[in-house]
Amino acid sequence: MKQVVKVRLLPTQDQELALSQTLRRCNEAASWLSQQMHALGITHRFAAQKKFYVELRERFNLSAQPTIRVIGKVAVAYTTLRANVQAGNFGPPGSSLRSKVEAKPAVFRPEAAQPFDARCLSWQIPATGREGTVSIWTVAGRLKFLRVTGKPEHLLLLRTCDIGETDLIHRDGKWFLFATIEAPEATAQQPRGFLGVDLGIANIATTSDGYRMAGARLNRYRKRQLQLRKRLQARKTSSARRLLKKRRRKETRFATDVNHVVSKNIVAAAQRTGRGIAVEELTGIRARVRLRKPQRAAIHSWSFAQLTGFLAYKAAQAGVAFVQVDPAYTSQACHQCGYVDRKNRRSQAVFKCGRCDFVEHADHNAARNIADRGVARWDEVMRPDAAPILAAS
Known part of the structure; x- marks a missing residue:
């Protein structure tokens, strides 16, 4: 991986x-x-x-x-x-x-x-500590014993895994190396069911167990940052431009940290219970949905793909099965009786079935539907010939 x-x-x-x-x-x-x-x-x-x-x-x-x-x-x-x-x-x-x-x-x-490979850059990472050195080609000659520092778990990966292409990046006055490694991947065990995860804006993620990661804190933070950017842009001074440049990636870093925390908790819950993780396939959602103007900024600034990617690679590392399912009607279908109607979704938070009067939190109902689809999707992946056999019989 x-x-x-x-x-x-x-x-x-x-x-x-x-x-x-x-x-x-x-x-x-x-x-x-x-x-x-x-x-x-x-x-x-x-x-x-x-x-x-x-x-x-x-x-x-x-x-x-x-x-x-x-x-x-x-x-x-x-x-x-x-x-x-x-x-x-x-x-x-x-x-x-x-x-x-x-x-x-x-x-x-x-x-x-600028990308480098093993012929241009070599690593010297000690068994202990938070620092190491690299030897890297430059136009002024090869630089040896150039110090690098990072998280101990990242340095361990660099010391024990195969390293592919490495990018040299200069950002905000700091120098970084982004190395692509071939990390070990745990063998996915046969899951005992699936933990469905409904992704959204009001609630960043809601699981089929009923656990909700509220997005209010992140949305408030983004709203403050948007207002601050507007004030600074209106000033049109050199100091305002300097502050904008300094803060331009602060919101991105904050949201990335939130997504890491959310994905880590979900993977830990699935691993602890021996289940897989099922999420909606939301590729192209920005082009598919039609929203009012105030809602566009929210959906365009929220990183569905990043959280899904974090879930995928953390699940692979933990040996947890991970599948993506068709998102169609997951929020409109009743988990109790299967009745589908857009009127079932009474509001952002309330789901009430028009047939059986089943009442549930809307995101929790959607997550339970996603969990059921995860089981079906896993069967399709593991037994792709099952459907033709059943049809023939």
Whole structure:
């Protein structure tokens, strides 16, 4: 199972200068290569490497492997861009935004992240402590004994697992390494039922056991941050812009921490009871739902995908089965009798069945429906040939 581990670099002044020069040189090379590839209509890595490798290396005085990594970075950027265009994220064919995006080559910021591999970067992580060192290629030569620090559990993973690509990132005056590792994955046991999880805004997550993680605190925090941003943007002063820049990722960090706590509690509950975890497949929800203007900011700022991703990888680490189910009508179907009607959902919190008069908290009812669908989905995954056999009999 792939996992990303973040550690912080602690460079000296000279080392920081070398790292900054490396990022700028590599991104300058990437922007030049992007222009050449766009002009010739080349988007694939091997075609770009065959045509531009020698010139790119000589023009920007790069070593062999960093040159390969620059070419790979540009090729990945065009692959991502092509996927977004085909998905319609820049509008339909012929739209002004899509035409504008397709007409321009990809451009890389001077301090955009630069990928490294084992030939460019090596790790020296001791068995104990919160610090280690790395040896990394730079345009000023190879830097050795560059200090890194991080959480003990992250350093343990770096010491014991296979390390793949590592990104060098400069953010808010700090240096980081984001390493992709192949983390051990526990064998998922046969679950004794499923813990359904209904995701939402008023309640971040509600389980089929009835446990609700209220989102009021997070929503109040986001509302305060929105009001603060509006006041600072209205001032239009250099100090206001400085404060905006300083606070730009504070809300994201807060929400990420909340999602980590919520996902950890859910996985622990499922592991303790020997059950799997079932959640709704909410991909594309922003495009599917129609909301009033005040509700749009809430749903667009809430990270459904992040919480689902945290649940998935934490469940894999714990050996807990994890499935995603069809979300259709989970909030409108009565768990007691199965009757489906949009009028069953009387309000955000109240569910009352129009057939059997069953009354339940709306999110709890939805979570119980999700748990039932999790069982059916698990049977489909583990026995994909069961349905045809039953149909034949």
